[in-house]
Amino acid sequence: MSVELNSPHIPVAIIGAGPVGVTAALLLAGRGVRSIVLERHQDVYPLPRALVVDDEGRRILQAAGVGEAFAGMVRPGNGLRLLDARHRVMAEFRRGEQGPHGYPQTSMFEQPELERLLRSELARRPECELRGGVEVTGIGPDTGGPVRVTYRDDGGEHHLFADAVLGCDGANGLTREAIGAVWEDLRFEERWTVIDVRTTADVRCWEGVDQVCDPARPATFMRISEDRYRWEFRLRDGQESVRELVAPWLPPSHEGDFEVVRERAYTFRARIADRWRNGRVFLLGDAAHLTPPFIGQGLCSGLRDAYNLTWKLARTLQQGCDERLL
Structure with missing residues (x-):
């Protein structure tokens, strides 16, 4: 699907386009709703960020049409262990090979691979268009009708008018x-280094996640x-090399x-965020909530946002359902 400039x-x-x-x-495409995705970058961010998805997240990706392909790039995780400062196991929380959603309760993956898979599927869907290399500069104002989205690219400034705007930025x-x-x-704020x-x-x-409670x-x-x-290590005064930090896990x-x-x-x-919606403009994922990246719930909560909103939005736009559904 191609949306004309200033449509x-x-x-x-x-x-x-994360x-x-x-x-x-x-x-939305699966429910017959057309959309355009506006993204500042032209390509996928190449370095790994999110690494863990739960069984509910896997089910959502299945609904998005990439479940089978995604299965080929993940491996199940055993769960979570809590270790003391000497790396002795204090507690162990096993995750099953199949959770209530029909998938392993913990799956390990690399985010760039998932993003490329999602974009590939997006390119196949006539209801969607990804427009990269554009900077959104304005949204609204809300006039009770379609929401104006202003964005800029190499060709100058353009406007789109949308029945709904999803802020996944x-x-x-x-x-x-x-x-x-x-x-x-x-009231949680800590500096960590990710390696x-x-x-x-x-x-x-042990093929799961270790949390060192030191x-x-x-x-x-x-x-x-x-x-x-x-x-991942919480930062403290004084610098240590990567090899010094990870030495307890490597052969001497x-x-x-x-x-x-x-x-x-x-x-x-x-x-x-104190509100996730104003009229037909909505916040999803990190735009609405930030969680420390433990047990993989940053990405998973964003996927749940997408699943929760899109079916309601499709019914509202296509069937005239009451706005209270949103």
Whole structure:
């Protein structure tokens, strides 16, 4: 589907082509609702971010049409262990191979692979269009009719008019501000470093997620794929090398391959927007809520947002259901 520039009307405009935005577009397409996805970047962000999806998330991806293909790029995880400072197991929470949604309760994957899969499916659907390399600069004002979305690309400034706008533009996007929402701080804020490594070393792991409950240096560890691993450590004063941080998991004498794919510091926060909707403009995913990236619920909650909203929106747009459904 191709939407003409300055088209007077499109049923749904989605801002942001991350997993939540593209999944929302695919779910709408499955119900016959046309949409356009506006994305600032031309391509998928190449480095891994989200790594874990639960069985409900897998079921949502199935509904979006990528369930079978996604199954070929994931592996089940055993669950979660809580370790003390000396890496002794204090508690273990096993996750079953099949949860109530028919999929493993924990699946490990790499986000760039999922995003490429979602975009490939999007390109096959005539109800959807992804327009990359554009910057959304304005939403609204709400006049009770279609919502005006203003965006800029190499050809200048353009407008779209949509019956609904989905803000899937993340924690720093403009949709939240456009609807007058503000963050409510849930009083969790910590600086962590995230390290993704590729190595064939015999890394000590149990095929699940380890949470190190060390007050001096809490950490998270998991195996992503055959030779990919992730460590997360809360930052403290003084710098330590990557090899020093991950040494407890590596063979003492390992001097072989060890590629740091990514090392980056993040501020983990817990926040929620005080409103998720104004008229026909909605917030989904990180635009609406931020959760520290433990047990994979950042991405999963965004997928649930997409599933929860899209069926209601389709009924409202196509069947004239009462606005209270939204």
